[in-house]
Amino acid sequence: MDALWQDILSRPGVYAGAICTIGLMTLIYRENAFYRFFEHVFIGLAAGFSIVVLIKEILDPFLYQPVFKKGEWYWTFVFMFGLLFYFIHSRKYNWLSRLPIGFLMGFSAGQAFQGFANxxxxxxxxxxxxxxxxxxxGAxxxxxxxxNLIFMIVLVTVMSYFFFSFEQRSKVIRSxxxxxxxxxxxxxxxxxGTTIMARMALLFDRMYFIFSDWLKLVQ
Structure with missing residues (x-):
């Protein structure tokens, strides 16, 4: 027992990861309180991580550094414009939230069109x-x-499947x-199939973690 406790104290992260992995995998049997606990732990960690990313990747480089370090005070107007989102919770001034929402939708539409074109x-x-x-x-x-011939045949036949504007009466078009x-x-x-392979790769990684890093049955 002392050796077990020494091993736990020497590798707390490995034991925590193994317990979380087993807890989440209990869903294979059925949904249970053990699984729901680790599900909430995962969601909480993800929420906390997103807050840290928000601070380090957005607020610090785009608000704190420009305004308080470089003196670019005009960035505060962008921050205040973003705060208008929270007026959506006000019955009287909820129309103010439509301004940043409309701007964001227009900006996103432009980016989506650019991505589509590229x-x-x-x-x-x-x-x-x-x-x-x-x-x-020259040969x-x-x-x-x-x-190229196979590519063109596949392209034309797949496109012909989406001809819904008129009834496909021709036998050639139907075929x-x-x-x-x-x-x-x-x-x-x-x-x-590739999706299943990716999921199996994640499963094998977790199994290798349990049997190699935790139990040390596989070297």
Whole structure:
């Protein structure tokens, strides 16, 4: 027993992590008070961490340092403008909260459009691929040509699936849409498979922590 207490005192972080891991994994059996306790602990730690990040990453570099260290007092107007958010709790002056909300929504919409343009416009440009591809010596690059052909077939068939503006009476369009649907199912299955692999990687990491770092059964 003394050796156990000495081990606990020498590795308190490892024991705390192991107990939290086991407590959260009890959800596999069913929801219980043990799991809910560690769930609240996790939420509390996340909330505390977010407050620290707020202070260190936002308030300190964008308010305290410019205003009190550099003398850039005009940043206080931005801070006061942000405080208008809290007027949403006032029945009489809640209209003031709409000012920063509208500004934030407009700014976010602009950023979203910029991100959309930077992400998808290059993809649209690269969708136009040549079906006849040559090597530097002028010979036909059969592998790249077949790859571009498959890409174009998948692109056209998937897009044909989303033709909802008119009834798909043509057998060619219906067959193309059905093939595009199967292609999307394969893609979604691959995405779901990678998600499962990521979750399994997290599980294996926790299992390795328990059996190696805590119990020292695996070296």
């Amino acid at each position: 992400t998808y416009l290059p993809q649209l440009a690269k969708s136009f691929r040549p079906l006849y591809v040559t090597k530097p010596d 036909l690059d059969m592998a790249q040509a077949v790859n 193309s849409a059905q093939f595009g649907r199967w292609v999307m199912m394969v893609a979604f299955g691959a995405i779901f």
